[in-house]
Amino acid sequence: MASNIKKSADFDEQNLEASDSEGGSFQPKAFCPKHEDQILTFYCDPCQTLVCVSCTVVEHRPGDKHNPVEISSIAVKKKEELQKQKAKVKPREKFVRAALNEVKMGLSELSTSADTAIEQATAYFDHLMAMLQDRKEEVITEIDSRRKEAGKCMETQIEVIEFELAGLKSAAEFCKQSLEHGSDVHVIEAEGQARQRVEELLAMPTDLTARPSQVVFSEGMAVADFRDDVARAGCVQVQHTGRVDASKCVVKRKPAVVAFSSIALLYTIGKNGHRCSVDKDDVTATLTDPLGQAIPTQLQETGMGLWEISYTPEVTGNHKLEVKINGRSLTMYPYDVRVQSSHAPVVTIGTWGLCNPTDIAVSINGEIAVVEAGLRRIKTFNTNGDSCRCFLVDxxxxxxxxxxxxxxxxxTFLSTGQAIRVYSHDTILFKTLRLDCLRNPTGVAVLKDGRMVVADKQQKSCLLLKPDGSFIREIGKGQLQYPWFIAVDESRDRFYVTDCRAHKVFVFDLEGKLKFSFGKQGQNEGELECPTGIRVDPAGNIIVINRDNGHLQVFDPDGMYQRTVATVKRGCHQGIALTPDGYLAVVCSHRQWGCIELYRYK
Known part of the structure; x- marks a missing residue:
């Protein structure tokens, strides 16, 4: 075998030399790093290494671990692979080349657009300064005018006062002269004249109130406020205007409910496949109800290439939404927008595929997290019902x-050594709190400073704990019968706990004092029948759901009934949560399986 390989190698070497001597394309010979006088003529596939003839005799002898093969046969396969890689690169190369041309074109237009922007900004601020200059001249003119008016008024007043003063001096002088030089007869006659003159002077006194003596300039607008307004004057953006591709733009419809403000999201996409800005005048959105009547819409760009189309439908049923950019429709037909009754769920999440769901919570960015007790896991969704992630809990x-x-x-865990477990946002177990003071924890609410209020149905009380799980105080002992879920209103320094057996909601302050309770057992509006889930809205209103009849009701901060949001008809009901975009999420379960239903909340 070795001799055959040697002969083949000699033959290839001769052919290479002949090819070079015959003027073929020059291909430099590659020598073995271990045997410097030997040319690399074989390829050991298991080692994926080029070897020479000497290597095939020693280190890479043919056998189980080595299989040297002539380079030419391997090269054919490698060329085929290179052709495949080349074919893979071609589409991307074409796309990148087009993008490069697009960027170069944009770069060539950048100076022109920047010069235009400078001209516009200059004109804008020149106009503002001209307005300020005009106002300055108006104010100065008005100051001069007011000075003249006030001056004339005061000059007239001086004349009147001086005239009265002269009369008073004259009367006083007449009396003085009569007293000093008059005879008795003269005094008797002068007294009557003087009395008449004085009475006339005193009967018509001159207005001695001082007239305005100063012209005062008032700013009318605080300099700091004006400075803030000036700082907001003018906005500079880098836009890809004019490169939008209507065929690539996308509309996502949010659940719509009659009489509630609803939105659809428009993504304006450029020819390069990325979001780009569009002039507002180039975008139109037309919504029509089932009878063909137009519904007013509003367009607002909330981010680069992201628009909100807002509207308030007045009737239920299938509406049509048509969006055009530069007069071109995004699709061949308008989008269907289904408007539902306010008492109907706008989204159903899980579609009865959740295993024994119990409680629910919503993060500040709108992520909905639900406990699946049957599968010992937490699953999260967005408000459109799309699954985000899922992780098991210990x-x-x-x-x-x-x-x-x-x-x-x-x-919280009902039967795991009275444990509370905390998982990071990345779903990693952060800490486990095993507390002797807990027996059978159900609902939990976390305060802004990390303290926790936990309901314990076995102890028939609630516990206020430090962030590390240290006990602070027990609340509600002897008052609660079967505490279930908790909602906290820190602005009022109170928390609310549902009592399933008492058919009430108890309200405590964080010092442990019972403020009040509300609820009457019954099936009517405003009555409670095994209340479970509870939440507080930003206005302090209390939202409660009855486990069995599904009444989702709102009470004011003092516990007075306000309204019924909906009657949830699916199974029995546990935790509820309020999303940042105005939906009430309700956990529904039946025979170990369940779902989440979202209702519009105003």
């Missing part, structure tokens, strides 16, 4: 959940 029977200000998941 321990049996997870039950309550809340999300703290650091977006950590705080989970």
């Amino acid at each position: 321990g049996k029977c997870p039950w309550g959940i809340d999300i703290d200000s650091n977006r950590q998941f705080v989970v």
Whole structure:
């Protein structure tokens, strides 16, 4: 075998030399790094190494571990692979080349657009300065005019006062002369004249009130406020205007409910496949109801290439939304927008595929997290119902959940050594709190400073804990029968706990004092029947759901009934949560399976 390889190598070497001597394309010979006088003529496939003839005799002898093959046969395969790689690169190369041309074109237009922007900015601020200059001249003219008016008024007043003063002096002088030089007869006659003159002078006194003596300039607008307004004057953006491709633009419809403000999201996409800005005048959105009547819409760009189309439908049913950019429709047909009753769920998440869901919480960015007790896991969704992520939790029977200000998941467990577990936003177990003071924790609420309020149905009380799980105080002992879920209103220094057996909501302050309770057992509006889930809206209103009849009701901060949002008809109901964009999420379950339903909340 070795001799055959040697002969083949000699033959290839001769052919290479002949090719070079015959004027073929020059290919430099590659020598073996271990045997410097030997040319690399073989390829050991298991080692993926080029070798020479001497290597095939020693280090790479043919056998189980080595298989030297002539370079020419391997080269054919490698050329085929190179052709495949080349074919893979071609489309991307074409796309990148087009993008490069697009950027070069944009670069060539950059100076022109910047010069135009400078001209516009110059004209804008020149106009502002001209307005200020005009106002300055108006104010100065007005100051001069007011000075003249006030001066004339005061000059007239001086004349009147001087005239009265002269009369008074004359009367006084007459009396003086009569007293000093008059005879008795003269005095008697003068007294009557003087009395008449004085009475006339005193009967018509001159207005001696001082007239305005100063012209004062008032700013009318604080310099600091004006400075802030000036700082906001003019906005500079880098836009890809004019490169939008209507065929690539996308509209995402949000759930719509009658009589509620609803939105659809428009993404304006450029020819390069990226979001780009468009002039507002180039975008139109037309919404029509089932009868073909136009519904007013508003367009607002909330980010680069992201628009909100807002509207308030007045009737239920299938509406049509048509969006045009530069007069061109985004699709061949308008988008369907289904408008539902305010008492109907606008989104159903999980579609009865959640295993024994119990509690729910929403993060500050709108991520919905639900506890699946049956599968011992936490699953998260967005408000469109799209699944975001899922992770298992350690321990049996997870039950309550809340999300703290650091977006950590705080989970209670009914039967795991009275544990509370905290998972990071990245779903990693951060800490485990095993507390002797807990027996059977259900609901949990986390305060802004990290303290926790936990309901314990076995102890029939709530516990206020430090962030590290240290006990602070027990609340509600002897007052609660079966505490379930908790909502906190820190602005009022109080928290609310549902009591499933008492059919009430109890309200305590964080010092442990019972403020009041509300609720009457019954099936009517405003009555409670095994209340479970509870939340507080930004205005302090209390939202409560009844486990069995599904009444989702709103009470004011003092516990007075306000309205019923909906009657949730699916199964029994546990935790509820309020999303930042105005939806109420309700956990529904039936025979170990369940879902999440979202209702519009105003």
